[in-house]
Amino acid sequence: MNVPVDGMKILGEEGGAFVRRLSWAKLNELSSQFGESFYVLDDRKFEKNFCDLQLAFRTRYEASFIGYSYKTNYTPYLCRLIDGLGGYAEVVSEMEYELAERVGVEQRRIILNGPMKSESCMARALQGGALVNLDSLRDLNILKGVAESCPDARFEVALRCNFPIRSQFVSRFGFDIEGDAFKFALATIEKAQNIELVGLHCHFPDRDLDSYRKRAARMLELSDLIFRDTPLSTSILVAAISVQCLTR
Structure with missing residues (x-):
């Protein structure tokens, strides 16, 4: 389920796969929803990188x-x-x-x-x-x-x-x-x-x-x-x- 938090669209378990499937078409679609400035975060990957470091x-x-x-x-x-x-x-x-x-x-x-x-x-x-x-x-x-x-x-x-x-x-x-x-x-x-x-x-x-x-x-x-x-x-x-x- 997509849940808005602090202006972000949280993608849950499919978030990492979503980031890996990013394309210009998908980015344009997101831009039409959220405006020209937004972040796409794979929080599971971020957490892994943080813990590894x-x-x-x-x-x-x-x-x-x-x-x-x-x-x-x-x-x-x-x-x-x-x-x-x-x-x-x-x-x-x-x-x-x-x-x-x-x-x-x-x-x-x-x-x-x-x-x-x-x-x-x-x-x-x-x-x-x-x-x-x-x-x-x-x-x-x-x-x-x-x-x-x-x-x-x-x-x-x-x-x-x-x-x-x-x-x-x-x-x-x-x-x-x-x-x-x-x-x-x-x-x-x-x-x-x-x-x-x-x-x-x-x-x-x-x-x-x-x-x-x-x-x-x-x-x-x-x-x-x-x-x-x-x-x-x-x-x-x-x-x-x-x-x-x-x-x-």
Whole structure:
């Protein structure tokens, strides 16, 4: 039976076969029903791909989870499917953060990321218990303000790092791990009574295995250095083409 959910046409058990039978004629027929813009999702195939990817990481890092980038496709049905599979919600705007809340994602499984977070969204996410990746000194200043206004609360954050993985290229996101701003951020968080650094994050556009190997190795080295006194309970989150190391 076809059941409309969040504007989607759910095809049930025949969905996978339907996707495999797609043709231009069928797409034109769907367009006449749903308009020119629509998604066709084989949710069983998606679920298999999700679980296969997660298992591949868990064979090496047992406490591994996938963080799904909402900006890729924030159709509520798909976001609920990911949440049901145990995935994290990686969001970069107030709209995406509110969507994660509406579909029922636990605050501790929401990651607020990106270089252009609004002050109101950051404060809301921090006070709600989501994980916020600090991208700049601006983010750090917002965090300090929230922490000072809520002295009895505890806030968990991560630092977004950048470093060269090729001689001519450095990520445009986050703190340069060799720079003074990164050292200042570490020192500021360490001095704060109600802020705890629980993770590190990086993002690079490269999609080749060699660059992924380099960024993962560098992040683990950095994690060992910064969290050397923390029990080894590191989780690895895969969010789009990013790497996130957490201690929580």
